[in-house]
Amino acid sequence: MAELKTDHLVLNMGPQHPSTHGVLRLEVVLDGEVVIDVIPHIGYLHRCFEKHCEAMTYPMVIPYTDRMDYLASMYMNFGYVEAVEKLMNIEIPERVKYIRVIMGELQRIASHLVAIGTFGIDIGAFTPFLYCFRDRERILDLFEMTCGARLLYNYMWIGGLSHDLPPMFIPELKSFLKDFRKNIKELNDLLSYNKIFIERTANIGILPADTAINYGCTGPVLRGSGVNWDLRKNDPYSIYDRFDFEVCVGKGEIGTVGDCWNRYMVRVREMEQSCLIIEQAIEQLPEGDVTSAIPKRVKPPVGEIYFRVESPKGELGYHIISDGTVNPFRVKVRAPSFVNLQILPVISKGYLVADIIANLGSLDIVLGEIDR
């Protein structure tokens, strides 16, 4: 009998696969069940954001930044408006700075809750997702109360905010933070230290620190590998240097530093730190007018700026070039998810097909931001 030949199998995962977190197509090369290579194909959500900006005035770009990382719209606004303000040398009121930080950190919690919940679903745990979304819902209620929208806020404007906080905001926020601390503990019992969950995530997709740095990973992906790098501490923007919080890194108490579980756990711990920042910001929140510094005409001088913030997904950078007119000459966005996605082939090689799902979930990508 002639010898039977074996060959590699090419499998298409997506673009309509529920665990690819959007329209992402993964071309997976398999040897049996072992992954030889993963090639991500992106671009299904491309909306020409950067080219579109050139045809619009500076304030009109803000609603479009909402739609990049639609799970962290507040932070996308934050980065853009701070960049334009720096370009124009606008000094914004203290109250605006504090409200921006409160909103940004609330958004970080909301974004991490989605990341954690959907990661659970990918692995096969459905229940934690519902509890995560219950808490996220309360944050969205707070946002709706403030700026009138649940997902795409358009709240931060160049030089200020569209309007002030409603009177009920601070009490509601305080009661949310009180409940949320308990809910994190519940989440830890239910998911983080669950033996089934640990079995699926610990020692899977190990990303060594030097590889993470070489590939330019940022955010929880980098910190999960044990690198202490957070722009809020290392390159403080806005008023983050006034708050006392610690940068969470993967410690490897379960599994190895840099595996899926540690990346996941960094997010859980970051939510607690965000609560701390919000509590400090509420205490220091000054009175004042939030719309006083909004310029009548946004026309920055000729020049360019690169401004980076630590979005929930990692380093979000805006490179804006101004030619002195009301329209930006060029807006380039360094999207954290885009950079973090390229690590997927590296960490998936040699593991099983089912582990791709765990790896992708732990990277926490948003396709709206990757394709822009």
Add this chain to the structure above:
Amino acid sequence: MAVKKRKKDLHFFERIYLVEIIKGLLLTLKHLFKPKFTLQYPEEKIEQAPSYRGRPVLVMDNGKERCVACGLCSRVCPALAIQVQASETEDEKERYPVLFEINMLRCIFCGFCEEVCPEEAIVMSKDYELVFTRYDDAIFGKDKLLVPVEKLKDRLEFVRTQMRK
């Protein structure tokens, strides 16, 4: 290519996972007796705050629109959803829109039109249930956009007091 080995450090009771499943089920059981946090949507609805940004509408004062067809809203709209055509009238305001159309497929509910309007003639309502079966239905003319001022009192109040006017 060799499979990367996982570390197996669970003893027998942990490996049957029964303990973990029961722990999860106990939590679910606990939540069964707690107050519900869901709403039965079409029957129950959320009461929106005045800051809520629903579909943009034109304010109708004394049976006529407040709009003077200055065209600022269509100029500031990032999605190019608004089309205005002006004409003259015998009234005090001298100008009015012959045609005022908002393409609800393009509208992104950003609220810039409301913010820029000098006459408080266009505001965001609390209406969010927008369903169309044809593209033509999605282009709202004056017939669908005009809403009496009495229904928009709290939003107008909000715009006047909270926003930069």
